[in-house]
Amino acid sequence: xxxxxxxxxxxxxxxxxxxxxxxxxxxxxxxxxxxxxxxxxxxxxxxxxxxxxxxxxxxxxxxxxxxxxxxxxxxxxxxxxxxxxxxxxxxxxxxxxxxxxxxxxxxxxxxxxxxxxxxxxxxxxxxxxxxxxxxxxxxxxxxxxxxxxxxxxxxxxxxxxxxxxxxxxxxxxxxxxxxxxxxxxxxxxxxxxxxxxxxxxxxxxxxxxxxxxxxxxxxxxxxxxxxxxxxxxxxxxxxxxxxxxxxxxxxxxxxxxxxxxxxxxxxxxxxxxxxxxxxxxxxxxxxxxxxxxxxxxxxxxxxxxxxxxxxxxxxxxxxxx
Numbered sequence: 001x002x003x004x005x006x007x008x009x010x011x012x013x014x015x016x017x018x019x020x021x022x023x024x025x026x027x028x029x030x031x032x033x034x035x036x037x038x039x040x041x042x043x044x045x046x047x048x049x050x051x052x053x054x055x056x057x058x059x060x061x062x063x064x065x066x067x068x069x070x071x072x073x074x075x076x077x078x079x080x081x082x083x084x085x086x087x088x089x090x091x092x093x094x095x096x097x098x099x100x101x102x103x104x105x106x107x108x109x110x111x112x113x114x115x116x117x118x119x120x121x122x123x124x125x126x127x128x129x130x131x132x133x134x135x136x137x138x139x140x141x142x143x144x145x146x147x148x149x150x151x152x153x154x155x156x157x158x159x160x161x162x163x164x165x166x167x168x169x170x171x172x173x174x175x176x177x178x179x180x181x182x183x184x185x186x187x188x189x190x191x192x193x194x195x196x197x198x199x200x201x202x203x204x205x206x207x208x209x210x211x212x213x214x215x216x217x218x219x220x221x222x223x224x225x226x227x228x229x230x231x232x233x234x235x236x237x238x239x240x241x242x243x244x245x246x247x248x249x250x251x252x253x254x255x256x257x258x259x260x261x262x263x264x265x266x267x268x269x270x271x272x273x274x275x276x277x278x279x280x281x282x283x284x285x286x287x288x289x290x291x292x293x294x295x296x297x298x299x300x301x302x303x304x305x306x307x308x309x310x311x312x313x314x315x316x317x318x319x320x321x
Contacts, residue, residue: 006043006115008076013043014114035096035110042113044092044122046075048150053082071150073119080120081151088188090156092122095148111143120151125161128204132162132212134219138267139165142208156184160207167263169280172308173211217319219273231275231318232256235311255282272315279311 006013017029027041039045051072053065067085072078096113113124124146132140143161147154162171184190223231232252239245258278260269263285268274283304 004116006117006119008043011043012114013119014112016112017109018111035093035100038110038113038124039092039096042122043115044096044113046073046119047091048073048080048089048119050083050087050089071152073150076118078118080118081149081153083152083186086188087152087186088190089150090148090184090186090190092148095122095146095156096124120153121147121149123147128208131165132208132215134212134215134273135267138219138264140171140211140215141165142204144204152186156186156190158184160204160211162208162211164264164277164280166267167277167281167285169264169277169284170308171276171280171312172305173312214316214319215273218276218315219268219271221272221319222270223272223275223318227318228256228259228275231272231314235279235307235314251282251287254286255279258282258286272318276311276315280308283307 011027014027016027029037029041048071050069053068053070054062055065056062069083069085069087071080071083071087071089073080109127111125111127113122115122126144126146128142128144130142132142134140141163143163144158145161146156146158148156160173162173163169164171232255236248236252236255239248255275255278258281259265259274262278262281264277265274268277287304
């Protein structure tokens, strides 16, 4: 399955409220008002339990595997992963409850949610009201992203996810000393930790005001062609011993080109804001994986996200100089 989105009973386990996603799949809703609607539309209306793990010996004997359990999806009996004794599933409905207070108070809307694989990983993206405004007309939408796994491969995580409107770049940021990302372990007190995460992310308005100030400073910071080249070379340095040096050269050339001709470049060309967005456009729109779920992971969690975070940090160091 190229997109790795779950297919169940002829339907894709995903919903969206804005533009049709890149894979042209999923159920379109108009601003779902309740978590129940969102859960049902995204195919997230299932629970996960732990079951004792056994080893089959000589195709006959069964021996318990101490302190190890299988996580099982109760509606399909699919085994999603192997976990330890202290692991406690965070149910999908509880993950949505993290956002319910915001959505119920008309302070946010569920934008998209979905299931990857057989149900071992889920995500929820909620759009917050208002925008970050860069200059007069360059807008950045404010989102919160929550992800959770049911296979023991990762912690539950909630994080700020700003998206630039003109080009749909997902901007990865790291604010020093701020809790813009919260990770929650799958332990018996995980529900209490979800509540604590909600309190921490109640600071989102403060954090987004900080980002607005930083983004505007970046937009007012003009850089010469020489400074732009130094920025890109510092982000992706030469490594003569590396086998992928040609690829590094190509990435640098692409970022430099996107700074001049990319989406929204007419609003940011020649500035540090434009340089940072050229990196984001490269990871989000140019360097695409054939498998949509791999591309999504890169944008939000993996290589693409790390490159954008480094680009933001490097831009911040230039602002301080």
